[in-house]
Amino acid sequence: MKHRLELHLHLDGSLRPETVWDLAVKQGIRLPVNSPEEVRFRMRVPEDCKTLDEYLERFALPLLVLQEEDAIERVAFELVEDLAKAGLDYAEIRFAPQLSVKQGLSQNAVTEAAIRGVARGMEAYPGIRAGLILCCMRGDTNEELNLQTVDMVKKYLGDIVCAVDIAGAEGQFPTELFKKVFDRANEYQLPMTIHAGEVGGPDSIRTALSYGTKRIGHGVAAIKDETLIKELIEKNITLEVCVTSNYHTKIAKTLADHPIRRLFDAGVKVTVNSDNMTASDTHLQKELEILRSVFKFTDKEIERLQENAWDARFLK
Numbered sequence: 001m002k003h004r005l006e007l008h009l010h011l012d013g014s015l016r017p018e019t020v021w022d023l024a025v026k027q028g029i030r031l032p033v034n035s036p037e038e039v040r041f042r043m044r045v046p047e048d049c050k051t052l053d054e055y056l057e058r059f060a061l062p063l064l065v066l067q068e069e070d071a072i073e074r075v076a077f078e079l080v081e082d083l084a085k086a087g088l089d090y091a092e093i094r095f096a097p098q099l100s101v102k103q104g105l106s107q108n109a110v111t112e113a114a115i116r117g118v119a120r121g122m123e124a125y126p127g128i129r130a131g132l133i134l135c136c137m138r139g140d141t142n143e144e145l146n147l148q149t150v151d152m153v154k155k156y157l158g159d160i161v162c163a164v165d166i167a168g169a170e171g172q173f174p175t176e177l178f179k180k181v182f183d184r185a186n187e188y189q190l191p192m193t194i195h196a197g198e199v200g201g202p203d204s205i206r207t208a209l210s211y212g213t214k215r216i217g218h219g220v221a222a223i224k225d226e227t228l229i230k231e232l233i234e235k236n237i238t239l240e241v242c243v244t245s246n247y248h249t250k251i252a253k254t255l256a257d258h259p260i261r262r263l264f265d266a267g268v269k270v271t272v273n274s275d276n277m278t279a280s281d282t283h284l285q286k287e288l289e290i291l292r293s294v295f296k297f298t299d300k301e302i303e304r305l306q307e308n309a310w311d312a313r314f315l316k
């Protein structure tokens with residue numbers, strides 16, 4: 001395989017549970033659990049998870065310890081280390097700086113801490129190139145924070161910070177509410193990817209496309225709409241597909257129901273990603289194995305998916 005990479009991976013959903021425990025001890029935070037094993041359990045999506053909202057509850061615990069610069073730098077470093085050790089040569093890691101400002105840090109400080117961690121990771125493991133995508137968050141009280149995040153991307157865009165995204169509860173806060181945020185991103189001509197068509201339907205994807213994005217996080221709802229599938233192909237849009245995560249949020253009722261094979265066969269530029277390594281107890285290799293065993297992807301087809309990701313990467 002020429003390249004081994006993923007484009008859609010959340011920092012806070014991919015922390016080492018033992019690090020969360022260690023950080024809590026060091027920061028004097030009382031966690032609602034009594035051991036690193038319990039941390040792991042609490043960070044992991046339960047097998048009977050039914051919705052994206054329930055899935056997103058897994059992030060409350062890790063975010064408690066991500067309110068200090070050293071902690072953010074450490075987890076960013078560790079994730080690059082974990083990915084390098086897993087044999088990846090490229091990865092884009094995403095996170096929302098605004099979720100780490102609860103104890104007074106600025107988004108500037110948070111972003112710089114994450115950049116330091118990633119840079120240190122690449123120094124220690126020169127075989128991997130890693131980037132950071134800064135996420136805005138879906139919500140109805142955080143527009144200022146979202147606009148600040150866009151400003152952070154403009155300010156730090158370079159060798160590590162590479163794009164803006166929006167994450168969070170798509171069902172509650174549809175993509176169309178965030179025009180102002182993406183207008184600003186376009187004003188600055190920032191690279192972008194947008195979570196859409198995960199819980200939302202084809203219209204959410206259309207709205208994201210209207211903002212000018214060339215990449216969609218998930219986008220699996222496109223399977224419901226042939227015209228949209230055609231549009232994705234014509235516009236050369238890349239979908240960052242996360243099979244296990246979609247199963248956990250019950251966008252796919254079973255793994256086999258997941259539309260990745262149908263989207264790929266239809267000619268959509270599909271990529272394979274783990275979304276959240278800890279929350280979904282997965283990693284790239286595991287996702288590739290699912291593609292082979294459940295969806296009968298051949299080595300050549302897997303290679304195509306990785307080539308798709310390579311072509312759509314933000315850092316060239």
Ligand SMILES: [Zn+2]
Pocket residue numbers: 008010167195217275
């Ligand atoms: Zn995601």
